[in-house]
Amino acid sequence: MPRIALALLCWLGILAAAPASAAEPRNFIYTGDLAEHLDLLDRPDIEGAQVVYPWRMLEPEKGVYDFSAIEADLARTDAAGKQLFAQIQDRFFLPDARNVPQYLLDDPEYGGGLARQYDNPGEGKPVGQGWTTMQWNPAVRARFQALLVALAERFDGRLYGVNLPESAFDPLSEDGDENGFTCDAYFDATLDNMRAARAAFHETQVVQYINFWPCEWNNDHRYMERAFALAVEQGIGVGGPDIVPQKRAQMKNSYPFFHRHKDDLPLIAMAIQEPTLTYTNPETGKKFARDEFVAFARDYLGVDVIFWSVEAPWLAE
Secondary structure, eight states, rough: HHHHHHHHHHHHHHHHHHHHOOEEEEOOOEESGGGGGGGTTSTTTTEEEEEEHHHHHHOBTTTHHHHHHHHHHHHHHHTOOEEEEEEEEOSSSTOOOOOOOHHHOOGGGGTTTTEEEEEESSSSOOOEEEEEEOOTTTHHHHHHHHHHHHHHHHHHTTTTTEEEESOOOOOTTTOOOGGGGOHHHHHHHHHHHHHHHHHHHHSSSSEEESSSOTTTTTTTTSSSHHHHHHHHHHHHHEEEEBTTTEEEEEHHHHHHHHHHHTTTOOOEEEEETTGGGGGGEEETTEEEOOHHHHHHIIIIIIOOEEEETTTTTGGGG
16 A cells, blocks of 8 residues: 555544544523523624522512512513523522522521522632521422422423522531421432422433532542432533632532533533632632633533623623
8 A cells, every 4th residue: 555545544544443522511691680681682692591480589479489580581582582591599508698589588497498508709808697498397398399390381491491509508507407407308408409490490400419418528428429410310410609710628529520510411511700700720829710700611621601790801801
């Protein structure tokens, strides 16, 4: 065989054996009020929006649902030819934000409905306090799962995706056993909600945010391992509220599992929220740039969709 032909065959063989480069993540905006950011939705480099809907907004009275906010946002994304991802929010990061239905707070069956938690609002920011819904209380969890079923009946196949909030929960020291919280009960409740969401939605993507677990570091309770295994088994997407390249805390918790399972999960959807934008690249001494976020998300985490805070500097360019 002529040398040129032989060389060409060898080169083609190398190309065939080389792994395909990872696809660029799709860009969505992240907001609590889509109507205020329709100009961003009109950008050709934005494919959709993730909007946060507090539980209280969606269920103003027990068993009475108001999905008008989601309908309005769907009309906006449909008109723009874009997609909508709904985050069903059951935890809140301000001391006075208790945005669950009033009956959960008042009815003794639900044990108060909410538990206090610490909140880390970003690099160099003082730790604050907020609330998380007591999903480990079976009565509370049953009402949350009823909400998921009602949402699926109205929006399955119309919403691009639905995500459940982050797994992280840092209880205040004065809480704990008095409200029934245990680490195992919290973990089991989260997985139960994952199964319920997957059973309710058949066409819409379902994503569980997984970043940390209370009482666990570096998978020492196997919570992280078991949660990702369930997601792979049941075809549940996984995501998280923060992409911070090589951040030590995340590298000792969820990030290696994203990397390990990036080819096994149906969808990886992660956010760059306001606190994420505060972090500094230790190598440059500057805030992480857009391309640094994207490269780490694409190459290590296998992210398919990035939810960008509307405060991301590149969106103002």
